[in-house]
Amino acid sequence: MLPAIDALPRFRLFEGPSPFHRLERLEAALGGRTELWVKREDLLPLAFGGNKLRNLEFLVGAAVAQGADSLVTSGRRWSNHCRLTAAAGARAGLAVHLVLSGPPAPGAGHQALPNPGRTLDELLGATVVQLPTANRAARDAAVAGLVAGLRRDGRSPYVIPVGGTGLPGAAGQVLAGLELLDQAVARGAMPDAVVAPSATGGTQAGLLAGLRAGGSTAAVVGVLVACPDGELRPAIEATLAALAPLTGMAIPPAEIELDGSALGDGYGRPTAAAHAATELLARTEGLLVDPIYTAKALAALIAGVRSGRWDGRRVAFWHAGGTPGLFEPLDGTNGPGSHDDPAALAGPGGAGA
């Protein structure tokens, strides 16, 4: 359907669509005023799943096309993008190097365990550098040093941005939007809105572009989980502009809808509303969301339903994955170096998705 995307190099990591189904017991628990559906990106098949596998099909495709022999990327210690990069690298036979920006698991020093995200990254074969700080400049310097070292050793690294955002990764999210439309048509359940967590904004930009390319006018509401509106919006605008030649459509910035109501004290810091949303979904539908991304998006969706915003509408919750985050030791602050350092959270590159 989109020849410019079909022409991009792609390394297949999964087959078939992620499930799309209704949430009838959650609907009833919320008073039956809104029809609720879920897109199960958490069920994409590698390494506990998650929507970043979509980006990685195009990122690994580009790496292979360039003759790279290794992947380098970075994120916070719970990064789903990092774990899935490790998994994708394993599938493609590429070495994976991860820079995890700090702080490590709270309460027990810089190299402390338990650190579930890192444990999974290493199980998947990645080489991990754990930084003691979440400072963005320190993270970027560590990535640059790592890449220089690999090149000196005769390796050919391909560097993936935080969260796999921008092009070519967001092309995968365009296809996810089109996939949703196919399923919605088949089920007679075209959504009026999609509610998704938004950290680097690549998912939101790609979904919006995909829905519009497929002829849908559904709103795509990005629930802020990492940084405030003013910092994320320009990144989404830039990704939409970069996607326009691939989809043949320019999307006006006014279409970018962001909801900051669930962010709480910031990235990776739990909120009571997210916890309550997690319990409600678990106890009505038997589904799990994670405290860092998807529970906050769900909390915003539930608050919207309760406020009457979605009365009589059909809304799709974008379950982007991230469930291993349930096992991350998160305290109120995530330790020194997270919130004390403004650069840690600033901007889409700082989110560390």
Ligand SMILES: Cc1ncc(COP(=O)(O)O)c(C=O)c1O
């Ligand atoms: C589970 C999950 N949901 C949502 C997001 C946010 O996606 P994006 O960075 O494309 O905004 C991420 C990012 O890593 C994620 O891991």
